[in-house]
Amino acid sequence: MIKEKWEAISNNFKRFSKTTYFIIMLSLLTLFSYFLDITAVGYITFTVILFLLLLFDCDFSSFIPMIFLWFGGYRTNTWQIPSPPFVIVLIMYGICLILFIYRIIKNYKIYYKRLKKDYIFISLVLILVSMALSLINTPDLALSGLGISHFIIILLSYTLIKMTVEINDKSRNFIIKSILITGLMISIQAFSTLILALNSGDDFYSVLCNRELNLGYMHPNHYAAFLNIGCILAVYYFCKNRESIFKRIIATTCLLVFSFISLLTASRGGGVTYAITIVLVVVVYLTYTLRIKKYNMLKDLYYLIPFFVLGITGIIVLGCNGILGDIIHRFLNSGSSLSGRDSLYLIAIEKFKLHSLIGNGVYTTRLYFSVWNYHNYILQMLGTCGALGLLAFLFYLYASITRSLRWRSYSVFSLIVILYFLIHGLFDTTYFHHLLMPIILALQAVEYENNINLFEIQYSDILIRNNNPLVEL
Numbered sequence: 352m353i354k355e356k357w358e359a360i361s362n363n364f365k366r367f368s369k370t371t372y373f374i375i376m377l378s379l380l381t382l383f384s385y386f387l388d389i390t391a392v393g394y395i396t397f398t399v400i401l402f403l404l405l406l407f408d409c410d411f412s413s414f415i416p417m418i419f420l421w422f423g424g425y426r427t428n429t430w431q432i433p434s435p436p437f438v439i440v441l442i443m444y445g446i447c448l449i450l451f452i453y454r455i456i457k458n459y460k461i462y463y464k465r466l467k468k469d470y471i472f473i474s475l476v477l478i479l480v481s482m483a484l485s486l487i488n489t490p491d492l493a494l495s496g497l498g499i500s501h502f503i504i505i506l507l508s509y510t511l512i513k514m515t516v517e518i519n520d521k522s523r524n525f526i527i528k529s530i531l532i533t534g535l536m537i538s539i540q541a542f543s544t545l546i547l548a549l550n551s552g553d554d555f556y557s558v559l560c561n562r563e564l565n566l567g568y569m570h571p572n573h574y575a576a577f578l579n580i581g582c583i584l585a586v587y588y589f590c591k592n593r594e595s596i597f598k599r600i601i602a603t604t605c606l607l608v609f610s611f612i613s614l615l616t617a618s619r620g621g622g623v624t625y626a627i628t629i630v631l632v633v634v635v636y637l638t639y640t641l642r643i644k645k646y647n648m649l650k651d652l653y654y655l656i657p658f659f660v661l662g663i664t665g666i667i668v669l670g671c672n673g674i675l676g677d678i679i680h681r682f683l684n685s686g687s688s689l690s691g692r693d694s695l696y697l698i699a700i701e702k703f704k705l706h707s708l709i710g711n712g713v714y715t716t717r718l719y720f721s722v723w724n725y726h727n728y729i730l731q732m733l734g735t736c737g738a739l740g741l742l743a744f745l746f747y748l749y750a751s752i753t754r755s756l757r758w759r760s761y762s763v764f765s766l767i768v769i770l771y772f773l774i775h776g777l778f779d780t781t782y783f784h785h786l787l788m789p790i791i792l793a794l795q796a797v798e799y800e801n802n803i804n805l806f807e808i809q810y811s812d813i814l815i816r817n818n819n820p821l822v823e824l
Contacts, residue, residue: 361407368409374529377416378536384420385540391436397421398443405450410515412525414508415793416533422786462514469513471754471795474747475506481732481740482713489712498713498723498735501785508789512796522797523761524591527584530790531605534581538612541574545615572779576787578609579628579775580768585609586632587764589654603658606632611665624775631767692726692778699725699734710737724780731783744782748773751791754798765794 367373377400384393397420404411411417455462466472482499489495516522582605589602613625698719702711713735714723725731732741748769755766768791772781781787 364403364407365409368404368407368413369525371528371532374413374416374532377413377420378532381416381420381536382539386543391440393420394440395436395443398440398447401447402443402450405447405454408454410517411511412516412522412797413529414512415526415529415789416536418504418508418786418789419533419536458514465514466510470750471747471792472509472513474743474750475509475792477743478736478740478747479503479506481709481736481743484739485706485710485712485736487709488706489715491712491715491718494714494717495712502713502783504785505783505788505792509792509796512793516797518797518799520591523794524588526793526797527588530584530793531581531588531601534578534605534609537574537577538608541612542615573784573787575613575624576775576779576781577790578613579624580771580790581609582606582613582628582632583764583768583771586636587760589651590636591760593650599654603654607658607661610662624771624779627774628771631771634767695720695722695725696727696730699727699730702735703730703733703737706737708737708739710735710740722780724783726779728776728782731780751795754795762799765798768794 380396381393384396397417400417400420403409479499479502482495482502486492486495486499512526516526585602585605589599589606592598592602610625613628695716698716702715705711710732711734715735716725717723725734728744729741732744736743751769752766755762755769772791775781
């Protein structure tokens, strides 16, 4: 009787953890912790939910909103060490660690089978090894230790999803939906922060030009990156769910909200990538729709026309209020300078010359500037992890692109997200950011396996089959 009740409770929680309500609950808890400015709420609720996921043997398809709950509640001014909440979290972590180890031992054959030939996983482990080796030269062990701990979270985002989540359309849709809902959540944070800044007496242009404005817990450039990626995924969600009116409305709403918030909050880097996103969104849409019957494109107009009408109306309203002029004026005044990035790049090259093989240590950029990374993924790896780190990262890129070289809708969308990361990462921190890189890794963890030798790419797998253009849309 007790066993049957336990199984019933376990199955009910598993089903709940795979629902939209679970994602919304996580996002609401994040907002609750953020607006009340109570760190303990985010930390304790995170550890309790993690405990339940491990206890009832659930998968980790909700990893993205989970880490936003953890980092979203971060407030150093309200988190006392030691304190009762800190002790509770520490105890819960210990219990979760025991449950996690037990789960690994119990299912090690399944997990090993899923990871043993996974080149993305191997490349991430190699990057972690290169970071560990860089500790030899680091001038600050605490900073580099923090950087490695953040990358371990990045590694876990891929590993946990890959080990526990089934690779199918249902899982892919759920993960994309969790990213979209998380995007709506941070849009609420960003918009409320702007309103509070305006209510404090500052004019809109001053708020726009405030480089120290903290939109919740990410820099405006990182907000822009998340929301721009959200736009790409919203188009995929729109195309994939052609039979669901509600889901298509949700996708259109996300596209409109993300575009609006990105326009209001983005700095120059975010604005440049916003323009790139528009091009990629068009490519994404055409990539999908050109492979299906043309009449479906006409049906899309029922959803897209209101989107364009609302978008144009919003632009007109912003123009009448002078806000659009402030936004344009801000970008024009930014000029073509690198905003100090040239100094970052020179330091990165200097540190690479000093320690060419294993680098100068992760997060050591903080010793020279008020930033954590070198704002360029190539120079980031060279300056912090040396030639070994760069080789490991290039192997990751090679494995990522290779996996996406199939003419399937999800793989094409995944490849476009990779392209976005590569473009934006040339002048901002996208790769190696603990809240951005998990997004692309979560998408890659449930991507189709190529089932080919990584070094023997079969180009026939990439070509479109003319006799069956509807193969896996």
